[in-house]
Amino acid sequence: MVDDATPAPIELRAVRKRYGRLVAVDGVDLTVEPGTFHCLVGPNGSGKTTLLRMLLGLTEPSAGEVSVPDVSLGTAFQRPSHYEDLTVAENLEVFGALSGADPDWSDAVLERLGLDVVSGRIAGDLSGGYSRKLDLALALCKEPAYLLLDEPLGDLDDVTKRRLVEFLGEYRDAGHGVVVSTHNLEQFADHVDRLTLVHEGRVLYDEPRESFPARDLQTFYVERVLSAVESE
Numbered sequence: 001m002v003d004d005a006t007p008a009p010i011e012l013r014a015v016r017k018r019y020g021r022l023v024a025v026d027g028v029d030l031t032v033e034p035g036t037f038h039c040l041v042g043p044n045g046s047g048k049t050t051l052l053r054m055l056l057g058l059t060e061p062s063a064g065e066v067s068v069p070d071v072s073l074g075t076a077f078q079r080p081s082h083y084e085d086l087t088v089a090e091n092l093e094v095f096g097a098l099s100g101a102d103p104d105w106s107d108a109v110l111e112r113l114g115l116d117v118v119s120g121r122i123a124g125d126l127s128g129g130y131s132r133k134l135d136l137a138l139a140l141c142k143e144p145a146y147l148l149l150d151e152p153l154g155d156l157d158d159v160t161k162r163r164l165v166e167f168l169g170e171y172r173d174a175g176h177g178v179v180v181s182t183h184n185l186e187q188f189a190d191h192v193d194r195l196t197l198v199h200e201g202r203v204l205y206d207e208p209r210e211s212f213p214a215r216d217l218q219t220f221y222v223e224r225v226l227s228a229v230e231s232e
């Protein structure tokens with residue numbers, strides 16, 4: 001029986017992305033499933049952000065196919081995407097009104113991310129960590145079917161990092177798809193259901209949790225990249 005409430009996966013098939021002469025993504029197949037915590041890991045410049053942008057339908061591939069289901073997608077990138085001149089609460093109101101968000105859900109997100117204590121502050125005056133949390137709250141306010149985040153832990157403090165990772169795990173447990181692009185895999189190790197390791201625009205490893213090594217995913221990732229570099 002087909003469950004209408006479950007969205008289709010997001011799929012990339014044989015995608016390539018060129019920026020002039022630079023090949024940022026080189027023949028990648030990638031499937032993001034609903035209800036899955038998917039980590040996209042790779043060194044600086046390996047193509048993670050470009051893949052994320054293609055999964056979101058924000059960047060057209062130079063070749064290959066992208067299939068994005070017609071469901072709500074939430075995202076937060078490394079650069080701020082909120083209105084700097086508005087307060088935190090006003091940002092939530094504007095984004096919430098644009099996306100038809102449920103105000104109760106927006107309030108819950110604000111509180112869960114610890115943003116309720118700065119709700120009256122002008123967004124442009126927030127610290128780096130709060131600024132990042134605000135973007136995350138804006139991405140979440142429409143309760144997207146898929147949440148795709150680029151290095152979401154950035155300059156957050158350790159307590160906030162832990163709470164955010166737990167929150168993302170619960171968001172997946174509630175049936176949403178979560179995709180996180182990072183080069184700090186260890187922080188997500190307890191939650192990750194699927195791991196895709198990219199290096200120089202190609203997929204080195206793409207496996208579900210059952211296939212992972214039992215411990216120390218970060219070392220596994222670094223060693224896989226180093227062995228790829230040595231065999232080049």
Ligand SMILES: Nc1ncnc2c1ncn2[C@@H]1O[C@H](COP(=O)(O)OP(=O)(O)OP(=O)(O)O)[C@@H](O)[C@H]1O
Nearest residue numbers: 019022024042043044045046047048049050051183
């Ligand atoms: N708009 C662009 N124009 C030209 N080159 C780009 C553009 N966006 C990305 N690139 C290049 O594509 C390659 C992959 O970049 P991308 O940002 O996808 O990597 P990343 O894995 O997210 O890196 P990081 O971990 O450092 O954020 C890099 O060489 C980058 O310089």
